[in-house]
Amino acid sequence: MSNEVLLQAQDVRQYFTVKKERGQKATLYAVDGVTLSIYKGETFGLVGESGCGKSTLGKTFLRLYPLTGGKIVFDGKDISRLRGKELKEFRCKSQMIFQDPSSCLNPRRKIEVILSEPxxxxxxxxTKEERRRRILELCDMVGLSSAYLERYPHEMSGGQKQRVGIARALALNPQLIICDEPVSALDVSIQAQVINLLEDLQKQLNLTYLFISHNLSVVKHCCQRIGVMYLGKIVELASAERLYQNAMHPYTQALISAIPVIDDGSERPIPQQIVLSGDLPSPTSPPVGCAFHTRCPHAMERCGKERPTLQEVEPGHFVSCFLYEQIP
Amino acid sequence: MNTVKQLLKHKNFMFKLGLVICIGWIVIAIFAPLLTPYHPINDQNIVGRFQPPSAEHWFGTDSLGRDVFSRVLYGSRISMSAGLITVLISFGVGILFGGIAGYVGGVVDDVMMRFSEMVQSFPPLILAMVIAAALGPNISNSILAMAIIWWPNYARLTRSIVISVKENDYVTASRILGASHLRILYREILPNSIGPMAVMATLDLGNAILMFSGLSFLGLGVQPPVPEWGAMVSDGVLTFNYWWISTFPGLAIFSVAIGANFIGDGLRDYLDPRMRKRA
Structure with missing residues (x-):
């Protein structure tokens, strides 16, 4: 990991228009003002519950949607308004690994054809030989036997399909790979294999990962820095170590307290579990003020009126909460 | 090729029966001159008209003394090709129209679908009659008229399938790799949408032949003396004592329609993963 920034997001906003009943239209605030930097060679974790916009943020970084607002700078170049040929060039530099290995490969094509696409x-x-050689090289990198090249996706297991997905993502020698819950659909035994593979590849090819997951243990294991998302916003951002030792935002505290702890009879106290009440508010009508105040155990009067901003409370540790607001 | 082999191995008896019937009619259509004992138009024999089925005239003779058997065999040429061409045109137009509407979505989708609904809002047979009558009653105009009223079915089906297929991750992956929209449609979406549409096309083949026969029955398809099943049924209606004149072309229509339906059913069962045994 270096100090060079690979991807910088400034106040990125991604809204969608959705149809509600009776033809009414509503705006869905999927990503609402995210600012973060991802450094070269690091694994940046993004956690949050379902529907908080973490996948959308990943896809926004890949320019899959027309950006609603804000700016994305990739390797020193503003990519937020790229089109046509320039966008196609950018496609070589960032790729994605998907959650569901069974839907990420076209069921009607053999693996070799799928890997030739890029x-x-x-x-x-x-030439055919050159392409073949490169495909074999990719298979070798992800630990896939070349015998699978003649198979169809439905003839393979989930882990093997995920390896094909990784090989496809590596084909164009990208710098950034968005891993959208790459292991949550796999068996536990395969999960470890895939994560180790991703780590090896990162070292070999000097890759940068944006690792999206709702599995906190996995994120803790493989990420250097972690951002916690809630309703389209980053509520806390810190190094993995600091986040697990000293979670500040009430939402992060609740998330971390939910990690199961094995009672091994040692002296270590078992932390009190914080149970949040209620559901995630609808992203089409987010609460006024702090998005989390409807479920926050520490909510104050102010939280329902003003929206907190992300502030650095200790070096490299950002929190968006009035509890930690430093009075100047 | 592999898929075709698997399809044939599939235990479905009805599917094979349908295949035999339809291929049989296609062979008959191609080799009609070799199989018929009489010429369908020129071999008239006013003296020997309204003969019941016999060893000499298997299906009897009609009001002009023509051999009904020969006319039924020759009739397959026009009926089969009219059905096939109608379905193919509607299939092609429908895929293009529905594919674009489903893939692009938004306002484009709305406008295109409202247009197809507009076409569908007319009673089909009456619209076909109006078009065929306005353009002049002949074979190609009738086929055109049928294609015009037929394509919205395919467009709507294609659209709904494309909308669900395009949500798959492999489509997203293709976009992230930088594939053009055309390439995504052609390489990723179309191959995964074609199954249900092929089923619909085979099921429709029978309907198209029926409808074309209906138009001919009403005097808007082919003109006499050209042999066509619908027109031949219509011929016999006025002289119903001589039942063979209407019955045999009617049975021909029935057999093709049911054969095509068997194929469609078999294809649907085969494409449904729950009905399909793992290879």
Whole structure:
């Protein structure tokens, strides 16, 4: 990990228009003002409950949607308004690994054809032998036997399919890979294999990961820095170590207290579990003020009126909560 | 090729029966001159008209003394090709129209679908009659008229399938790899949507033949003396004592319609993963 920023997001907003009953339209605030930096070579974790916008944020970084507002700078270049040829060039630099290995491969194509796609699209390795050699190289990297190249996706197991997905993401030599819950659909025994594979590849190819997950143990294991998302906003951002030792935002505290602890009879006190009441508010009508105040055990009067901003409370540790607001 | 082999191995008896019937009619259509004992138009024999089925005239003779058997066999040429062409045109137009509407979505989708609903809001047979009558009653105009009223079915089906298929991660992956929209439609979405549409096309083949026969029955399809099943049924209606004139072309229509339906049913069962045994 270096101090060079690979991807910088400034106040990124991604809204969608959704149809409600009786033809009414509503705005869905999927990502609402996210500012963060991802450094070269690091694994940045993004956690949060379902529907908080973490996948959308990942896809926004890949420019899959027209950006509603804000700015994304990738490797020193503003990519937030790229189009056509420039966007296609950017596609080589960032890729994605999907959650569901069974839907990320076209069921009607053999693995070899699926892995040839990136090269055909970008006009790389034009002869058949060159392409074949590169595909075998990719298989080797992700630990996939070349015998699978002749198979169809439905003839493979989830872990093998996920390896194909990783090989496809690596095909164009990207710098950034968005891992959208890459292991949550896999068996536990396979999860460890895939995570180790991702870590090895990161060292080998100097990759940067944005690791999206709702599994806190996995994130703790493989990420250097972690952002916690709630209703389209980052509520806390810190190094993995600090976040687990000293979670500040009430939401993060609740999340971390929910990690199961094994009672091994040692002296270590078992932390009190914080149980949040209620559901995630609808992202089409987020609460006024702090998005979390409807469920926050520490909510104050002010939280329902003003919206807190992300503030650095200790070096590298950002929290968006009035409890920690420093009075200047 | 592999898929075709698996499909044939599939235990469905009805599917094979349908295949035999339809391929049989296609063979008959191609080799009609070799199989018929008489010429369907020129071999008239006014003296020997309204003959009941016999060893000489298997299906009897009609009001002009023409051999009904020969006319039924020759009739397959026009009926089968009219059905096939109608379905193919509607299939092509429907895929294009529905594919674009479903893939692009938004306002484009709304406008395109309202247009197809507009076409669908007319009673089909009457619209076909109006078009065929306005353009002049002949084979190609009738086929055109049928295609015009038929394509919205395919467009709507294609649209709904495309909308569900495009949500798959492999489509997103293709976009992230930088594939063009055309490539995504052609390489990722279409191959995964074609199954249900092929089923609908085979099921429709029978309907199209029926409708074309209906138009001919009303005098808007082919003109006499060209042999066509619908027109031949219509011929016999006025002289119902001579039942064979209407019955045999009617049975021909029935057999093709039911054969096509068997194929469609078999195809649907085969494509439904719950009905399909793992290879």
């Amino acid at each position: 090269f055909i699209i970008h006009g790389l390795y034009n």
